[in-house]
Amino acid sequence: MNFCSQCGQPVSLLVPEGDHLPRHVCTACGTVHYQNPKIVAGCVPEHEGRILLCRRAIEPRRGYWTIPAGFMENGETTQDAARRESIEEALADVEIGSLLAVVHVLHADQVHVMFRARLPKPEFGAGAESLEVMLYDEDSIPWRDIAFRSVEFALRRYLEDRRAGREQHHFTAIDLRPRSAG
Amino acid sequence: MNFCSQCGQPVSLLVPEGDHLPRHVCTACGTVHYQNPKIVAGCVPEHEGRILLCRRAIEPRRGYWTIPAGFMENGETTQDAARRESIEEALADVEIGSLLAVVHVLHADQVHVMFRARLPKPEFGAGAESLEVMLYDEDSIPWRDIAFRSVEFALRRYLEDRRAGREQHHFTAIDLRPRSAG
Numbered sequence: 001m002n003f004c005s006q007c008g009q010p011v012s013l014l015v016p017e018g019d020h021l022p023r024h025v026c027t028a029c030g031t032v033h034y035q036n037p038k039i040v041a042g043c044v045p046e047h048e049g050r051i052l053l054c055r056r057a058i059e060p061r062r063g064y065w066t067i068p069a070g071f072m073e074n075g076e077t078t079q080d081a082a083r084r085e086s087i088e089e090a091l092a093d094v095e096i097g098s099l100l101a102v103v104h105v106l107h108a109d110q111v112h113v114m115f116r117a118r119l120p121k122p123e124f125g126a127g128a129e130s131l132e133v134m135l136y137d138e139d140s141i142p143w144r145d146i147a148f149r150s151v152e153f154a155l156r157r158y159l160e161d162r163r164a165g166r167e168q169h170h171f172t173a174i175d176l177r178p179r180s181a182g
Numbered sequence: 183m184n185f186c187s188q189c190g191q192p193v194s195l196l197v198p199e200g201d202h203l204p205r206h207v208c209t210a211c212g213t214v215h216y217q218n219p220k221i222v223a224g225c226v227p228e229h230e231g232r233i234l235l236c237r238r239a240i241e242p243r244r245g246y247w248t249i250p251a252g253f254m255e256n257g258e259t260t261q262d263a264a265r266r267e268s269i270e271e272a273l274a275d276v277e278i279g280s281l282l283a284v285v286h287v288l289h290a291d292q293v294h295v296m297f298r299a300r301l302p303k304p305e306f307g308a309g310a311e312s313l314e315v316m317l318y319d320e321d322s323i324p325w326r327d328i329a330f331r332s333v334e335f336a337l338r339r340y341l342e343d344r345r346a347g348r349e350q351h352h353f354t355a356i357d358l359r360p361r362s363a364g
Contacts, residue, residue, distance in 0.1 A: 003190035005183045005206075005215070010190070018310060021255065024187075033187070036220045037254055039293060072219055073203065077286040077355050078293065099284075099351065104259040111221060111260065128200060169281065169351065173259050 006031045037109045041081035042069025042151075043117035044158045045094045050135035051155070052119055054089050056147055057131045064147035067154065068092070069112065078113045086117065090133045092124040097167070101157055103150040104173040114154040116167060149174050188213045219291045223263035224251025224333075225299035226340045227276045232317035233337070234301055236271050238329055239313045246329035249336065250274065251294065260295045268299065272315045274306040279349070283339055285332040286355040296336040298349060331356050 001024045004011050009028035016023055016032050024033040044067050045052040053065045068086040072078060079096040086094045097116035104111055124133050136142070138159055146152045157170045183206045186193050191210035198205055198214050206215040226249050227234040235247045250268040254260060261278040268276045279298035286293055306315050318324070320341055328334045339352045 001187045003185055003187050005185050005187045005193075008185035008190045008192070011187075034253065035256055037256055038218045039221065071216065072293075074217055074219055074291040075288055075359075077288075077353075078284070079353070099281075099353075102260070102281075106257055106259075109256040111254075171259075171261070171281075177257075 001033060001035075004029060004031055005033065035109070037104075037111050039072040039078065039081075040069055040105075040110050040112045040150075041072045041078045041114075042067050042085060042112065042154070043082040043094060043096055043115040044100060044154060045086060045090070045092055045117040045119040047119040047122050047135055050137055051141065051158075052086075052090055052092060052124060053134060053136055053141070054126070054130040055132045055134075056129065057126070058129050061147035063131065064145050065142050066147040066151050067114070068094075069114070069151070072113075079115060082113075082115050082117065087127075089127040089130050090124045091127055092119055092133070093121075094119050099169040100161075100167075101150075101154040101170045101172070103153055104171075105150055106173055106175040107177045112150040112154075114150075116158065183215060183217075186211060186213055187215065217291070219286075219293050221254040221260065221263075222251055222287075222292050222294045222332075223254045223260045223296075224249050224267060224294065224336070225264040225276060225278055225297040226282060226336060227268060227272070227274055227299040227301040229301040229304050229317055232319055233323065233340075234268075234272055234274060234306060235316060235318055235323070236308070236312040237314045237316075238311065239308070240311050243329035245313065246327050247324050248329040248333050249296070250276075251296070251333070254295075261297060264295075264297050264299065269309075271309040271312050272306045273309055274301055274315070275303075276301050281351040282343075282349075283332075283336040283352045283354070285335055286353075287332055288355055288357040289359045294332040294336075296332075298340065 004026035011024040070085040072081040094117040101114040186208035193206040252267040254263040276299040283296040
């Protein structure tokens with residue numbers, strides 16, 4: 001961030017009075033521009049025991065497999081967002097179920113919120129951001145080609161819980177930030 | 183948003199190619215400025231059966247009672263944020279427990295994520311954003327003076343679950359946006 005989105009003048013990085021972290025503050029109008037984590041909402045759609053995965057047509061991780069997921073928009077719930085992403089990325093109209101995973105992706109300033117989901121009919125296809133979309137048996141999931149650690153986490157918890165006949169939710173954090181020396 | 187935070191030139195509100203919603207797009211450098219919901223993290227701290235509440239010293243809802251909660255920062259988990267807010271607002275060092283509530287506050291573009299928490303010692307006080315902080319028995323909670331609907335939702339679910347001896351999580355949405363005619 002270089003300029004104030006309110007008035008267009010340059011911003012400085014400083015700790016505002018009463019605050020404890022550096023913020024981008026406008027040198028002209030004084031507006032404080034906070035930056036906060038973004039929510040990525042997604043789901044693990046299942047149809048008759050098989051899992052719907054999408055092969056990414058866009059960077060990052062083009063060519064790798066993922067679940068339908070994307071940035072939550074203003075004005076929708078996390079469940080709305082997960083369902084919308086399934087339609088956009090996999091042309092799949094899913095029913096969102098229970099909360100599966102919350103993954104704090106600390107190096108990306110993102111919180112990934114994943115749900116279980118049911119795909120009632122085997123109707124799907126590649127949306128604009130997908131190269132292909134497929135239903136996978138548990139035994140054939142391409143673990144070596146999964147796009148993101150958060151997606152692998154969600155898939156593994158999903159399958160473990162399914163085997164155990166339960167629907168739990170799972171928190172974790174992934175932190176690939178470079179460590180400061182000392 | 184009036185100006186591009188990258189280059190300082192004016193932005194226009196338009197639907198970018200391949201997108202489906204209007205975004206603020208820079209007329210000079212083409213940067214698309216997405217706006218997404220922010221996470222507010224908080225907790226319901228309990229000490230020997232009583233609930234810790236804070237009376238707000240700041241707007242909105244100055245003078246009304248709330249639980250420790252605030253905007254999640256980059257680089258922390260939702261649990262980190264809930265614990266930090268308890269320290270800042272109530273000078274209370276809590277142990278964050280299970281997920282209690284996820285409230286989509288649609289008119290504010292916020293997702294409130296609330297946890298159960300334990301306050302091991304009855305040590306607390308009014309932080310800079312609180313007028314006073316108190317432990318309340320269930321019967322004396324000031325329901326008419328609770329600051330926000332999401333806080334009332336979390337408190338009621340907390341007490342219901344405690345009575346029933348369970349720890350569930352609860353999703354809901356609150357939408358105070360004006361309805362469009364027709």
